[in-house]
Amino acid sequence: MSEQKTSPEQGDATSPTEGRRIRVLVAKPGLDGHDRGAKVVARALRDAGMEVIYTGLRQTPEMVAEAALQEDVDVVGLSILSGAHMALVPRVLELLKANGQEQVKVFIGGIIPDEDLPRLKEIGVTGVYGPGASTEDIIRQVKAAMTE
Amino acid sequence: MSLAEQLLSGNRLALTRLLTQVENDTPEGRAALTELFPHTGKAHLIGVTGAPGTGKSSLVNRLALHFRRQEERRVAVVAVDPSSPFTGGAVLGDRVRMRDLSGDTGVFIRSMASRGSLGGLARTTAGLVQIFDAAGFDTILIETVGAGQAEVEVARLAHTTLVIEAPGLGDDVQAIKAGILEIADILVVNKADRPGVENTLKALKSVLELAHPVRHVFQHHGKLEVVAAAEEPVYSSWIPPILKTVATEGEGISELADEIARHAGYLRESGDWAARERSRLGSELDALLRETLVRRFREQVSKSRYEDVLDKVFQRELAPWEAVKMLLNGRFE
Numbered sequence: 001m002s003e004q005k006t007s008p009e010q011g012d013a014t015s016p017t018e019g020r021r022i023r024v025l026v027a028k029p030g031l032d033g034h035d036r037g038a039k040v041v042a043r044a045l046r047d048a049g050m051e052v053i054y055t056g057l058r059q060t061p062e063m064v065a066e067a068a069l070q071e072d073v074d075v076v077g078l079s080i081l082s083g084a085h086m087a088l089v090p091r092v093l094e095l096l097k098a099n100g101q102e103q104v105k106v107f108i109g110g111i112i113p114d115e116d117l118p119r120l121k122e123i124g125v126t127g128v129y130g131p132g133a134s135t136e137d138i139i140r141q142v143k144a145a146m147t148e
Numbered sequence: 149m150s151l152a153e154q155l156l157s158g159n160r161l162a163l164t165r166l167l168t169q170v171e172n173d174t175p176e177g178r179a180a181l182t183e184l185f186p187h188t189g190k191a192h193l194i195g196v197t198g199a200p201g202t203g204k205s206s207l208v209n210r211l212a213l214h215f216r217r218q219e220e221r222r223v224a225v226v227a228v229d230p231s232s233p234f235t236g237g238a239v240l241g242d243r244v245r246m247r248d249l250s251g252d253t254g255v256f257i258r259s260m261a262s263r264g265s266l267g268g269l270a271r272t273t274a275g276l277v278q279i280f281d282a283a284g285f286d287t288i289l290i291e292t293v294g295a296g297q298a299e300v301e302v303a304r305l306a307h308t309t310l311v312i313e314a315p316g317l318g319d320d321v322q323a324i325k326a327g328i329l330e331i332a333d334i335l336v337v338n339k340a341d342r343p344g345v346e347n348t349l350k351a352l353k354s355v356l357e358l359a360h361p362v363r364h365v366f367q368h369h370g371k372l373e374v375v376a377a378a379e380e381p382v383y384s385s386w387i388p389p390i391l392k393t394v395a396t397e398g399e400g401i402s403e404l405a406d407e408i409a410r411h412a413g414y415l416r417e418s419g420d421w422a423a424r425e426r427s428r429l430g431s432e433l434d435a436l437l438r439e440t441l442v443r444r445f446r447e448q449v450s451k452s453r454y455e456d457v458l459d460k461v462f463q464r465e466l467a468p469w470e471a472v473k474m475l476l477n478g479r480f481e
Contacts, residue, residue, distance in 0.1 A: 021236065042239050046232065046238060047237055048235065048237060049235045049236045050237050051231075051237065051238045051261045052237070052238065052239045052240065053240045054239055054240065054243070055244065055247075056244035056247060059247075062250075063250040063251065066250055067243060067257075069161070069164055070164060070257055071258065071259060072164040072165060072167060072168045099161065100161045
């Protein structure tokens with residue numbers, strides 16, 4: 001756990017202790033309707049033994065953060081193909097933090113230009129995946145992020 | 149302050165973390181359930197079951213909206229979806245149909261994977277419901293996996309069980325099979341704008357007329373004698389109504405909510421509420437006893453001793469019942 005602010009009690013509650021399944025929220029914020037990628041990733045994570053909560057299309061950052069809270073997920077995966085990621089992603093991270101869920105790892109998939117990557121990493125995004133990314137890589141990095 | 153205390157003071161982060169602890173059956177989760185138990189027993193638990201594709205999630209969405217807007221009740225939803233028997237993973241998709249509920253802090257939706265349980269619920273679903281109850285939610289909607297005919301566990305947990313049907317799913321022979329229809333307190337024919345709805349209604353009606361006299365005996369395992377008011381068999385006076393809805397359009401929802409309220413009133417007046425509560429706590433207690441005794445026993449008997457006895461059974465030297473006797477060795481008898 002890199003986050004210092006959580007109390008030991010909270011840390012225990014959310015760290016991937018023995019027997020706990022990794023819970024992932026796969027969400028599509030923004031207005032594009034292309035959910036194939038999100039569904040492929042959801043299914044791949046399921047086949048890797050994770051519990052994936054799928055929210056469907058056209059979520060606002062507020063809806064994503066609220067679902068992440070209600071479902072107490074370890075990971076949020078955002079699929080964005082609309083080009084609005086630099087508006088949507090920081091807002092989701094901000095809301096997660098405001099809800100006390102700063103330990104949640106955020107991954108993004110979609111069409112993300114290379115020049116945006118440094119800024120996204122800087123605000124705390126754990127992984128970014130574009131077209132052609134392999135689901136094995138995604139699974140491995142999600143699992144790795146859980147043992148940090 | 150413990151998580152349980154934070155939950156009682158309305159902290160949503162504490163609530164969500166406790167739900168996880170209880171779902172994973174951790175020592176912290178058990179301690180919280182114990183601490184919160186005195187605060188439970190207030191909520192109206194509504195089970196929603198039915199075959200896949202009948203519209204359970206959409207109906208839960210509309211019902212929750214109705215309870216919020218018309219009655220300002222705080223509503224929790226526990227939605228169970230199946231886990232893969234091979235990887236243990238799951239895709240929990242019930243939230244897709246419940247997007248109307250987001251943005252309202254008076255509604256809290258939690259998805260659960262069945263984690264190998266059959267019967268439509270997960271092993272710890274009852275625990276999650278208790279946590280929501282203690283957190284002050286007035287109405288708790290419990291949506292089952294929806295795998296079909298044997299999904300009757302929800303009736304043990306809920307006060308009011310809705311069985312959802314849709315036109316075109318089966319003939320009247322499906323309807324007279326034992327099981328899911330017998331647990332219905334209210335039958336809902338959803339997607340009632342589809343062709344064939346009259347046939348479905350007719351089939352259900354005829355089944356109810358056949359099944360009704362015995363259904364309550366099945367549900368309570370004869371445990372009604374514990375209720376003082378049960379001398380007259382008033383409990384059989386509830387005849388499950390059949391309602392038509394179109395959940396996606398919101399049609400028939402307020403009528404359904406009225407019937408749910410009427411059923412709650414009936415349960416309280418007839419003493420059936422208490423009877424159900426007692427029988428539910430009884431089956432929970434049984435399950436805990438079973439689990440605890442088996443665990444204690446396993447702690448006491450060494451693995452090698454167990455394997456020896458199993459070998460004898462395998463060699464046909466011992467019958468299973470004799471093996472059990474030998475393993476228990478006088479304990480618990």
